Amino acid sequence: MTGANNPTRLTGWLRQETANIPLLYRLNIHRRLALSFIFVIVVMLVGIGVLLWQLHLIRAQVERLNGVNEELIEVLHVHTGLLSVYERLGVLARSEDSARLLKESVTLRAGLLDDAKRTLGVFNHLPPEVKVDQTVLPTLESIERTLPSHLDAIKALAASGEWEAVRIRIERQVQPLESLSSELVKDVAREVEQQRAQAALNISRAERRIFLAVTITGFVTLLMAAGLGVAITRSITEPLGRLVEGSRALARGEFRHQVPVIGQDELAQLGQVFNATAGRLENLYETLRNREETLRQSEERLRTTIDTIPTLAWVTGPDGSVEIENKRLRAYHGLPEPPKGEERGWGWTAAVHPDDRKELEDHWRARLVSGEPGESEARLRRFDGEYRWFLFRGSPLRDERGNILKWYGTNTDIHDRKLAEDDLRRSRAYLAEAQKLSRTGSFGWSIPDGELFWSDETFRITGIGADTEPSLERILQQTHPEDRAMVRQTLEHAFHNGTDFDFEHRLVMADGSVKYVHVVGGATAESSGKRELVGAVMDVTAAKLALQEIQQLKEQLFKENLVLREEVDKVSMFEEIVGTSPALQAVIARVSKVAPTDSAILITGETGTGKELIARAIHKRSRRSARAFVSVNCGAISAGLVESELFGHVKGAFTGAIANRDGRFKVADGGTILLDEVGDLPPETQVKLLRVLQEHEFEPIGCNKTVKVDVRLIAATNRNLEEDVRAGKFRSDLLYRLNVFPIHVPPLRERREDVPLLVAFLLQTFSQKLGKSVTQVRQDTMRRLMEYSWPGNVRELQNILERAVILSTNNVLVLDREFTLGVDDARAPVATEALWPVTSGASSAASASLRDAERRHIESALAATNWVIEGDKGAARNLDIHPNTLRSRMKKLDIHRPCGEAADGESAYRVKPPS
Numbered sequence: 001m002t003g004a005n006n007p008t009r010l011t012g013w014l015r016q017e018t019a020n021i022p023l024l025y026r027l028n029i030h031r032r033l034a035l036s037f038i039f040v041i042v043v044m045l046v047g048i049g050v051l052l053w054q055l056h057l058i059r060a061q062v063e064r065l066n067g068v069n070e071e072l073i074e075v076l077h078v079h080t081g082l083l084s085v086y087e088r089l090g091v092l093a094r095s096e097d098s099a100r101l102l103k104e105s106v107t108l109r110a111g112l113l114d115d116a117k118r119t120l121g122v123f124n125h126l127p128p129e130v131k132v133d134q135t136v137l138p139t140l141e142s143i144e145r146t147l148p149s150h151l152d153a154i155k156a157l158a159a160s161g162e163w164e165a166v167r168i169r170i171e172r173q174v175q176p177l178e179s180l181s182s183e184l185v186k187d188v189a190r191e192v193e194q195q196r197a198q199a200a201l202n203i204s205r206a207e208r209r210i211f212l213a214v215t216i217t218g219f220v221t222l223l224m225a226a227g228l229g230v231a232i233t234r235s236i237t238e239p240l241g242r243l244v245e246g247s248r249a250l251a252r253g254e255f256r257h258q259v260p261v262i263g264q265d266e267l268a269q270l271g272q273v274f275n276a277t278a279g280r281l282e283n284l285y286e287t288l289r290n291r292e293e294t295l296r297q298s299e300e301r302l303r304t305t306i307d308t309i310p311t312l313a314w315v316t317g318p319d320g321s322v323e324i325e326n327k328r329l330r331a332y333h334g335l336p337e338p339p340k341g342e343e344r345g346w347g348w349t350a351a352v353h354p355d356d357r358k359e360l361e362d363h364w365r366a367r368l369v370s371g372e373p374g375e376s377e378a379r380l381r382r383f384d385g386e387y388r389w390f391l392f393r394g395s396p397l398r399d400e401r402g403n404i405l406k407w408y409g410t411n412t413d414i415h416d417r418k419l420a421e422d423d424l425r426r427s428r429a430y431l432a433e434a435q436k437l438s439r440t441g442s443f444g445w446s447i448p449d450g451e452l453f454w455s456d457e458t459f460r461i462t463g464i465g466a467d468t469e470p471s472l473e474r475i476l477q478q479t480h481p482e483d484r485a486m487v488r489q490t491l492e493h494a495f496h497n498g499t500d501f502d503f504e505h506r507l508v509m510a511d512g513s514v515k516y517v518h519v520v521g522g523a524t525a526e527s528s529g530k531r532e533l534v535g536a537v538m539d540v541t542a543a544k545l546a547l548q549e550i551q552q553l554k555e556q557l558f559k560e561n562l563v564l565r566e567e568v569d570k571v572s573m574f575e576e577i578v579g580t581s582p583a584l585q586a587v588i589a590r591v592s593k594v595a596p597t598d599s600a601i602l603i604t605g606e607t608g609t610g611k612e613l614i615a616r617a618i619h620k621r622s623r624r625s626a627r628a629f630v631s632v633n634c635g636a637i638s639a640g641l642v643e644s645e646l647f648g649h650v651k652g653a654f655t656g657a658i659a660n661r662d663g664r665f666k667v668a669d670g671g672t673i674l675l676d677e678v679g680d681l682p683p684e685t686q687v688k689l690l691r692v693l694q695e696h697e698f699e700p701i702g703c704n705k706t707v708k709v710d711v712r713l714i715a716a717t718n719r720n721l722e723e724d725v726r727a728g729k730f731r732s733d734l735l736y737r738l739n740v741f742p743i744h745v746p747p748l749r750e751r752r753e754d755v756p757l758l759v760a761f762l763l764q765t766f767s768q769k770l771g772k773s774v775t776q777v778r779q780d781t782m783r784r785l786m787e788y789s790w791p792g793n794v795r796e797l798q799n800i801l802e803r804a805v806i807l808s809t810n811n812v813l814v815l816d817r818e819f820t821l822g823v824d825d826a827r828a829p830v831a832t833e834a835l836w837p838v839t840s841g842a843s844s845a846a847s848a849s850l851r852d853a854e855r856r857h858i859e860s861a862l863a864a865t866n867w868v869i870e871g872d873k874g875a876a877r878n879l880d881i882h883p884n885t886l887r888s889r890m891k892k893l894d895i896h897r898p899c900g901e902a903a904d905g906e907s908a909y910r911v912k913p914p915s
Helices: 002-018 022-026 029-095 098-124 136-160 163-251 266-308 327-333 347-351 354-370 415-438 456-462 472-478 481-497 541-571 582-594 611-620 642-647 683-695 721-727 732-738 752-770 779-787 793-807 838-845 850-864 875-879 883-892
Strands: 312-316 322-325 374-381 387-398 404-413 440-446 452-454 501-508 514-525 531-539 601-604 629-633 672-676 712-717 741-744 776-778 908-910
Touching: 029 098, 029 136, 029 163, 098 136, 136 163, 163 266, 266 327, 312 327, 322 347, 347 354, 354 374, 354 387, 387 415, 415 440, 415 456, 440 456, 452 456, 456 514, 456 531, 472 481, 481 501, 514 541, 582 611, 582 741, 601 611, 611 629, 611 672, 611 712, 642 683, 683 732, 721 732, 752 779, 752 793, 776 779, 850 875, 850 883, 875 883
Parallel strands: 601 712, 601 741, 629 672, 672 712
Antiparallel strands: 312 322, 312 404, 374 387, 387 404, 440 452, 440 531, 501 514, 514 531, 776 908
């Protein structure tokens, strides 16, 4: 009975001891549990540590026993070896076989020494717990040290045949060693017995300590676990019981019930929350009772709101019967205010158009079954009998359980939108028909999602079925292989960058035919920010075929005029250089040869012969024609400024140099520079010019930095530079550099046959400049102009003709009467017949364009055939073109037969005005 009450008493004691522990209520529940587990684990770890310590002691004793056993075994092994040596030597001595003794003594000696060394090694590695007898090691060392000498003496005596001495030696010296080892074995055996007894005692003590440690640790662990369990359980169950009691009080409606709160743990916090919640529930209960009345008032206000909202609104019950219709809806139908509480049910469907009624009823009945919001379109009759389109929308109101309480809905007037949609459909139909007639399709490409839209005409143009999903890859499959990369690149660039595009490409149709399409489009942005590519596809196959036919005709016309153009190029290759004389043609030939090179050129000739025109012609036909042509008149610049003009200067280089200035060579970098009157350069400038020619570099005045230039140099002069070299006025090395390719421009007196061409060109120029129309030159006037020696060359001819055009009052050239033209006596008069070709050729050769050169060539051919166009001897046969083509060109170039007489009855030249 007493034993049965012990657990109850223990439990009661634990409850009493843990009833008022404030620390438990200050800690959170998870911390209480964690500390309990930690205490239990620490106690268990202490017990385990004690057990491990005792097990370590037992292991040390076991190692000690193993050590002493090994010590005894090794000593016995040495003793056995000595005993075996002693007995074997005795046998060999009695047999008096010296050979066997000598042979086996070596083996016995080696084996005995190995046993002694192994024994010493084992003793040195014994555990520290094993106490070795102090006499063991010296005895073993003595045996190891004396035995070899004894064996050597025995072998010596056996070799000399003194067997008696051998036997005495064995008895007196070897036998004592065996006795010594026997005593050693006895001592070690006694020591081993003592060590074994001590180890057994120690092991027995350790076993008792292990038993006590296990028992105590288990009891303490169970005691602590039980105490902590009771304490923690009580600290949790008591607050929970108070919370349960509080919950029951709330269920009974006792909102003022408060739960006692002890400590600061989670349950204490839950109790505080429970108390606060109970207070709030009391307030909410009072508020709820107050709001019931407010809800009733809100329903009245809702009805008023529905009546006043600017749309047709209604409320139905869960079965779809109408409960409320606002004033606007009743006014639309022309219905009076219904009595309070009266419902219309489904009578509202009578106002729906008969064609729409069934569809609308089916739709809303399906919504009532599914409980999902819905919308539908139908025509609703107005009070005046007119039907208008409305959008019916309804949405359910549900309670907290999901049950439908009411349906709220509106009817929105969409009549105008419906009419607009009808107009839009008609517009789309018209657009589709227009696209079909114009063979133009449209497409849209949404940039965010890549969706494509094609019109019906686009499907027809591409030959792709309307049921096929349009895509970029699909159209690329039908694109001509040569155009596929271009189409992909253009469309992808427009798609990613939103840029406009305009291109043409070919489509390979299913029957193998090729269709040409023109695609144009651009990016648009909607109000929502969505971007889209919108474009059109036009079938331009017919236009392309017509264009190809035109191109073929154009190529045919080009071939017909090819010969004509080649002849024209032969006659006039150079702009503004007028003349066909052999002397001038020789100059032009040299210009044609040297122009493509970068060689230095020296142009010589009298003043007014057109040296600068030759230089410009060289530049225009060189690879530098796209760069600058700079002309410098060296004779017009003072000697002190010519170097600055050519090479430039820096600020402050001399008086008046207020800023940096690039020279003409720097300006002409990459192009051509003409040094006119190069013989007038001062000597110091000639040295610098020589460096430019040699090194293509120079230093501006006042600057120590070298400037690199790439300039083609053309020099011109009317002086004899060789005479200047001999006179010391011009450097010979500079002349050699300049005179790489000399060109001499002949004076006008050496090419008199070019005078009519020059007269025609200059008359056209001055007539256009002065606003006159001088188109005829008398025969005698032309003869006088050709017979004159022209010391001023072409420049003098320009001045005389400009003065004559000013003085002329009609279309006939009149020379100044105060100016007398001298005749070159060294030259015979020119026959009148020599002037005849100028009649037709002057006006054509004077023109600077290919059009005028073509006119000149045609007029020459016509003059040679006496203006006969057709036939074997006609101009068309000579030009190798069709007569109709020749007539067309004559009409286009305004070519007519020359006039017969001048105003005074003399023969005259008809000079064509500039084209």
